[in-house]
Amino acid sequence: MGVKPQSDNSPTVTTPVNTAPPAAATLGELKATGYQHRPLREELRGNLLARLAAGEDPWPGLHGLQHTVIPQVERALIAGHDIVLLGERGQGKTRLLRSLAMLLDDWLPAVADSDLREDPLAPITDATRRRIDEDGDELPIVWVHRDERYAEKLATPDTAVADLIGDVDPMRVAEGRRLGDPETIHFGLIPRSNRGIVAINELPDLAERIQVAMLNVMEERDVQIRGYMLRLPLDVLVVASANPEDYTNRGRIITPLKDRFGAEIRTHYPVALDDEIAVITQEAELVAEIPPVLVEILARYTRALRESSAVNQRSGVSARFAIAGAETVAAAALHRATIRGEDKAVARLVDLESAVDVLGGKIEFESGEEGREWEILEYLLRTATAEAIRSHLRGVDFTPLIAALDGSVTVSTGEQVTATEFLTGLPDLGESDLYDQVAGIFGAEDDGGRAAAIELALEGLYLSRKIAKDSGEGETIYG
Structure with missing residues (x-):
């Protein structure tokens, strides 16, 4: 028998998920379900340990890394560390990063119309706290699928701070809000990935001044935009990939940022x-x-x-x-x-x-x-x-x-x-x-x-x- 050609109608193998979101549509209905706030790292740790205890493979489709790279990734997730994968091209770095999304809960409740996908039981902005005070149990919520909680960015030299962190939105200022109002901020990819995973491919290609802008997000978990006195306790896991050769050819990961990744893991080609x-x-x-x-x-x-x-x-x-x-x-x-x-x-x-x-x-x-x-x-x-x-x-x-x-x-x-x-x-x-x-x-x-x-x-x-x-x-x- 040979390796058969793939048909356009061939089934796609995916991990089973609940296709329909839970029915709760308001804060009161959510509370009635017994939902409890769980930080992202606890969610990843708990789901990973549950799969390992059940004898399931959390990393389907990854070959040749089972005894080297994957155990290191699992220990990093259990420890709650941000991760950077170092390795030559074509070693499965991006595929491994995308597999992390499979460890997220199928569905997650968030406050409706919140830019930062805030948890109704743990809001992080003053605007959302006011909405909760005003609407109470009638506050509308939405359910976010785990696929929407994984964001990926290819680092390019033209990437700006506004792309990753955010900037002032001139349209909101034009609407009459004062310039110092936090609601005039248009948040970038990392804040918008709150309660999720953000992956940056080819991290050394990111200009050093942009890497500096990530320092607070990585360590203090807050956001600083154009001098705003704004502290947001973001709940986000930052993962990245890099080719070791890039350190000398195209750029480098600055030392303070590299230090903020809790785990630096070397990948490799299949051994067997x-x-x-x-x-x-x-x-x-x-x-x-x-x-x-x-x-x-x-x-x-x-x-x-x-x-x-x-x-x-x-x-x-x-x-x-x-x-x-x-x-x-x-x-x-x-x-x-x-x-x-x-x-x-x-x-x-x-x-x-x-x-x-x-x-x-x-x-x-x-x-x-x-x-x-x-x-x-x-x-x-x-x-x-x-x-x-x-x-x-x-x-x-x-x-x-x-x-x-x-x-x-x-x-x-x-x-x-x-x-x-x-x-x-x-x-x-x-x-x-x-x-x-x-x-x-x-x-x-x-x-x-x-x-x-x-x-x-x-x-x-x-x-x-x-x-x-x-x-x-x-x-x-x-x-």
């Missing part, structure tokens, strides 16, 4: 091959079927690039490289099936080789490797292919196939050669069941899968120098 394969299988949106062995080759190829001294490891080799590779291979298979009229699109090794031409630009090489980039990419792909084939076909006797390719008989394949054409062109092996044996090892159930399996076997014989190979103009000849 199975985790690398799981990431590709989970994230790739495929338009055709890919045999699992080709996904394995992509995973091995990615790992080989990360270990190569010719590749700039400070920039890293993102998991997106392998994901994009799988998607490109599937696209090549569908392209061939459409042009040649195949009933089913199944990827083969020839599609993997063509994908390198598209993926090469995603890799940054060391300065001394100019002119050798494609040679390095092709060499590492051959190495990854040989390792994968060896792990599956070790012990198989290929003598009948080697004998059949005696110099006068060849096998042709290529980007536009259909599976049927490839299988028809194979030499007759007499009573040998070698073709069926190879197909069975790779779980091939149809012509596309059989062609992919036997093509891999031929490549393995070439890489082990048992047969020759000639490639060019989209065609490959074994013999």
